[in-house]
Amino acid sequence: MAEFSQDFFKNAVTVDNVIFGFDESDLKVLLIKRGTEPYTGLWALPGDFIYADENIENAASRILYELTGLDNVYLEQVRTFGAVGRHPLGRVLTVAYFSLVKINHYDVHPSSFAQTAQWVKLAELRNSPLAFDHNAILDACFNALKQRVRVRPIGFELLPPKFTLTELQHLYEAILEADLDKRNFRKKILSMDFIVDLNESQEGVAHRPARLYEFDKLKYEKFVSEGFNFEL
Amino acid sequence: MAEFSQDFFKNAVTVDNVIFGFDESDLKVLLIKRGTEPYTGLWALPGDFIYADENIENAASRILYELTGLDNVYLEQVRTFGAVGRHPLGRVLTVAYFSLVKINHYDVHPSSFAQTAQWVKLAELRNSPLAFDHNAILDACFNALKQRVRVRPIGFELLPPKFTLTELQHLYEAILEADLDKRNFRKKILSMDFIVDLNESQEGVAHRPARLYEFDKLKYEKFVSEGFNFEL
DNA sequence: CTGACTTTGTGCATTTTTAACACCAAGTTG
DNA sequence: CAACTTGGTGTTAAAAATGCACAAAGTCAG
Known part of the structure; x- marks a missing residue:
């Protein structure tokens, strides 16, 4: 040496x-x-x-x-x-x-x-x-x-504070370069229990407006630091 | 800048x-x-x-x-x-x-x-x-x-050319800092189909001798480069 | 004001995967 | 040959993942 x-x-x-x-x-x-x-x-x-x-x-x-x-x-x-x-x-x-x-x-x-x-x-x-x-x-x-993204829920950092589940799904599809099943995606995401239904709707869209969600900041940070299985 | x-x-x-x-x-x-x-x-x-x-x-x-x-x-x-x-x-x-x-x-x-x-x-x-x-x-x-080690079978790099399944299990237990179930471990490893039973036995041990195995080099390298799910 | 359009939102049945669990077998030693 | 040590094996129950189709909510144009 x-x-x-x-x-x-x-x-x-x-x-x-x-x-x-x-x-x-x-x-x-x-x-x-x-x-x-x-x-x-x-x-x-x-x-x-x-x-x-x-x-x-x-x-x-x-x-x-x-x-x-x-x-x-x-x-x-x-x-x-x-x-x-x-x-x-x-x-x-x-x-x-x-x-x-x-x-x-x-x-x-x-x-x-x-x-x-x-x-x-x-x-x-x-x-x-x-x-x-x-x-x-x-x-x-x-x-x-x-x-x-498979192991930490960091994808959320890319979304605005209020978002629809379809936006979230598109984000994951873009990162994983894969198509995801809508129903399975929603079931899984919601069961993870760190996003909150705001009881608000999109405005100004020419179709049925989607519900808006936000993150539960505390639970989200817990998962970011501890990690968890986020397979989709 | x-x-x-x-x-x-x-x-x-x-x-x-x-x-x-x-x-x-x-x-x-x-x-x-x-x-x-x-x-x-x-x-x-x-x-x-x-x-x-x-x-x-x-x-x-x-x-x-x-x-x-x-x-x-x-x-x-x-x-x-x-x-x-x-x-x-x-x-x-x-x-x-x-x-x-x-x-x-x-x-x-x-x-x-x-x-x-x-x-x-x-x-x-x-x-x-x-x-x-x-x-x-x-x-x-x-x-x-x-x-x-969860995603590539690289743990094998640490073992001698011939090894027993118990040695392999102990290796994974040491890396993952977790206890693994013997039967489930063997089932999973063998089903992955890149280790080969040599039909030889350990010698010089004061108990029932274990079978020796080696890697199927080709399949092993395929998994190393492509990656695969190796959850245990 | 109504019919056409677009995207949302939802449930169930099937298959696959995972997890838990206990006993006999083979060889060595004294 | 009995006692000891580690090796080797299968089943079942629970959980998770997958696949799939249709009614609902709102906008827009005529």
Whole structure:
């Protein structure tokens, strides 16, 4: 093994954040158009260098906050990418995070890194190349989300405070990439006993309005921290 | 966001490797007694700096190889720890891996980093402090293993080529920290159809000898790559 | 104001999976 | 050969998952 030496203190570390949102039955990701070299003009995941006095998770929420103004957001580390040639300007490792936001609440603040930011449907990204190894990072994060959602009820982070069961079902269908049976889905969700019927209805829809629900915050947080089986 | 700058290229990155083995119904971890500052004399996870021209996973297998002489070992990245103060000599982030080895096959090669290496029972580590934040890393890796084992049949990496069903059960009990029903366990394992009855028996035991089994390598690898539900 | 349209909301029967449980068999030892 | 230790086996009851079809609530257009 190598001796401890100053020679090792030559790496840059960034955080890249896959910010998921859900809108009209589609999962979307917030991307930026790069405004600096390298890969200028290409779509990329929002990210930044980690500052010398900054914890990793902190960097991740800072990126999110600077871009969207959102705070207190669900955030999870996925893994670190560090292939030797992945950044043309030196050895740059990146720690990948994903976050889940309510898509209506964002408000994009462009910066030196980001000329433009835009929500892009996940489905549309399958075959379009992103900057760096961001396609691989996106894949890893989407898979992590898919796994997570089976065991923690975090999907809810993507929905507005009041939602219909059909919206919830569409969300799960988008994440799991599978069709779910309406009756079985409702039975299961309601039996889990952390969503509350508000006795309100949708308005302004051209059909029978659906009932609105919200989460029981306490029970929800218990399940988030303890975990439970959420197979659908 | 910050401008790109050479100031960011000042981090060291290490890999720490939680090497799991299984022996006599106990899960064990291969630890080293540190031979250099900081934390000289304390037990620690084997780890090293990542070289400038080296991929992360490569560093992880190099560490394993240098310590044990083992090659081609199951290795999985867990996550990266980088709290600002975690290393007294500067900003050092560490990427945590775990690996699964057959405990008989190792042969420890001490080095400048490791005066001594030793297999320690996981149970004994609950309350003994390791160097750096290695207790937290160990916890994260053990949890990752616990999760993984429910969805991939990787537990087998820890067993010798020929094994009894009781050994296999004890292994799963150690990883899941739960007691399993003997009959249900056997039914389930055998129905999965990737272990083969060798029609041989244990020898030299002072009781009814157990049958020996091995893996069907092809089916096993299919399940490792595709994943499947391995709930026990 | 009524008929057509769209989406909501609900129950039951069947199959599958899981969980609980106890005793005889095989070999070793003194 | 009796005592000891661990190995090996099947059934049943309960719970969970699956599959499936139709009436109800509201909007809209003529």
